[in-house]
Amino acid sequence: MYSDKVMDHFTNPRNVGELVNANGIGEVGNAKCGDIMKIYMKIENDTISDIRFKTFGCGAAVATSSMATEMVKGKTIQEALDLTNKAVAEALEGLPPEKLHCSVLAEEGIKAAIDYYYKRQDVQ
Amino acid sequence: MKKLVYLDNAATTKISNAAREAVLPYLSESYGNPSSIYSIGREAKKAVENARAVVVEAIGATPGEVYFTSGGTESDNWAIKSAALYGKNKGKHIISTAIEHPAVINTLKSLEKNGYKVTILGVNQHGQIDLNELRDAIRNDTVLITVMTANNEIGTILPIAEIGAIARERGVLFHTDAVQAAGHIPLSVSDMNVDMMSLSGHKFGGMKGTGVLYVKKGVRLPPFIHGGGQERSLRSGTENVIGIAALAAALSDAASRLPLTDVVRKRDRLIAGLLKIPRSHLTGDPVNRLPGIASFTFECVEGESVLLLLDGCGVCASSGSACSSASLDPSHVLLAIGLPHEIAHGSLRLSLSEDNTDEDIDYVLEKLPGIIAKLRDMSPLWHE
Incomplete structure (x- = not known):
């Protein structure tokens, strides 16, 4: 059902955890639907210098979180905003159709964290 | 093998x-x-x-x-x-x-x-x-x-x-x-x-x-x-x-070969052992229950993830979570017994036959607590 790449990122997820000094935090999904993704970013000079995630969900939810964080780590905010769910799914060598919403969640999680960062900048 | x-x-x-x-x-x-x-x-x-x-x-x-x-x-x-x-x-x-x-x-x-x-x-x-x-x-x-x-x-x-x-x-x-x-x-x-x-x-x-x-x-x-x-x-x-x-x-x-007395004994060992995991719950009737069925929910984890990690250890089991099916809703049975959606997503069913040995039970009791702990470590819902 899952590609080897999905299983790799599910069983050995990259960037799991929290960042105490995060200045971008995004949480998407809800427990009722069975998926919650929380993304922590450290953004310095318009670049995502560090990133972590915590995810409650199925194998695809964990794997897409892991892959999405890998794909934006060290990238500029603009590059991260350009990340699409399709790119995440392709990097994982595909997802079963009923799991595509997990890649959408990953894209939204990245955007939510950046959105939080911008809102904080505005306040300051 | x-x-x-x-x-x-x-x-x-x-x-x-x-x-x-x-x-x-x-x-x-x-x-x-x-x-x-x-x-x-x-x-x-x-x-x-x-x-x-x-x-x-x-x-x-x-x-x-x-x-x-x-x-x-x-x-x-x-x-x-x-x-x-x-x-x-x-x-x-x-x-x-x-x-x-x-x-x-x-x-x-x-x-x-x-x-x-x-x-x-x-x-x-x-x-x-x-x-x-x-x-x-x-x-x-x-x-x-x-x-x-x-x-x-x-x-x-x-x-x-x-x-x-x-x-x-x-x-x-x-x-x-x-x-x-x-x-x-x-x-x-x-x-x-x-x-x-x-x-x-x-x-x-x-x-x-x-x-x-x-x-x-x-x-x-x-x-x-x-x-x-x-x-x-x-x-x-x-x-x-x-x-x-x-x-x-x-x-x-x-x-x-009925009654399945020995299956019941092994099932109860499995239940007693797995209920030692914090915030785990038995589902179904504790007394009037089938000899082979041990069914649980584990808070803050999702069932399909548990199944995948169990499969990685060679253990075949089932879950009523939405993610293990094509629909987005968890099992109607788990909702009918009053579980909220978020708890129903963390369900696991282990069903025994006479072929299962005490070593099988020991193996699950050894592996499953670590699997639940690993998933809780990456769950934003879990706070000790």
């Missing part, structure tokens, strides 16, 4: 030795069509009739009350649709429960589209219905009550004999889906007061694609599958001789 601990016997079982032995003569010797008059056809016919006699004996029926089908789903469809047709002059009301198998639920939904009214009885936290609620639900136009003997996801055994007595007293046909119970607890159609009962061969060591519908003498169901007149013209189609022989041998063998 890679380690394999099979704890999904409620999904399907391996073919029992008794069943394997029973089919051998019909593979390439007595392979005739049971309707043919020459010797190998007559031998096949005899195999079917012997199998029928064995099933009759195993469930306490009388000859002429047992029909072979393609499985539990067909038996449920046949019983419910035919009973609805059979009773249509009396009325179009049916009573069932919130924890039935989809083979029953979706058959009832199809009848609703054709003008039938269905009352669904709710269940308590253990998956038990309220018998007074059942009594109150019966109307003058009620033509059928259908209640499962035991639930496949949480293992709860329902008081079928009492439900059957109520149905009989009120003159309503009573069907039970005993797919998960057969071969695991004693079944006697007369003690259970049932008019119809569905069984599935592959849940007790028979083959997939085989089943039984018991129909009490005097209940005249219309034919379900029209054709060449097999199964007393009610269910046509050349008999699945091999599958029928396997089903009967498996059922008789399973029934002869």
Whole structure:
């Protein structure tokens, strides 16, 4: 059902955890639907210098979180905003159709964290 | 060989030795069509009739009350649709429960589209219905009550004999889906007061694609599958001789080994061991439960993730989480026993057979706590 790449990122997820000094935090999904993704970013000079995630969900939810964080780590905010769910799914060598919403969640999680960062900048 | 601990016997079982032995003569010797008059056809016919006699004996029926089908789903469809047709002059009301198998639920939904009214009885936290609620639900136009003997996801055994007595007293046909119970607890159609009962061969060591519908003498169901007149013209189609022989041998063998005292002991070891995991819960009736079913929820983890990591250790199990199915909702059974969605997503069912050893139980008790801990470590919901 899952590609080897999905299983790799599910069983050995990259960037799991929290960042105490995060200045971008995004949480998407809800427990009722069975998926919650929380993304922590450290953004310095318009670049995502560090990133972590915590995810409650199925194998695809964990794997897409892991892959999405890998794909934006060290990238500029603009590059991260350009990340699409399709790119995440392709990097994982595909997802079963009923799991595509997990890649959408990953894209939204990245955007939510950046959105939080911008809102904080505005306040300051 | 890679380690394999099979704890999904409620999904399907391996073919029992008794069943394997029973089919051998019909593979390439007595392979005739049971309707043919020459010797190998007559031998096949005899195999079917012997199998029928064995099933009759195993469930306490009388000859002429047992029909072979393609499985539990067909038996449920046949019983419910035919009973609805059979009773249509009396009325179009049916009573069932919130924890039935989809083979029953979706058959009832199809009848609703054709003008039938269905009352669904709710269940308590253990998956038990309220018998007074059942009594109150019966109307003058009620033509059928259908209640499962035991639930496949949480293992709860329902008081079928009492439900059957109520149905009989009120003159309503009573069907039970005993797919998960057969071969695991004693079944006697007369003690259970049932008019119809569905069984599935592959849940007790028979083959997939085989089943039984018991129909009490005097209940005249219309034919379900029209054709060449097999199964007393009610269910046509050349008999699945091999599958029928396997089903009967498996059922008789399973029934002869009841009660499954040692399976219960291992199940209870598994339950006691896994409930030591913080914020873990047993689902289903703690007392009236099937011998082989240990079912749980683990807070803050999602069931499919648990299954994948268990699979990585060679353990086969099931979950009622949404992510292990195509739909986005968790199991209707877990919601019916009152679990919130977020808890129902973290369900796990381990179902034992007599083949499972104490080493299997030890292995799961060793592996599963670490799996739950690993998933909780990456769950944003988990706070120690």
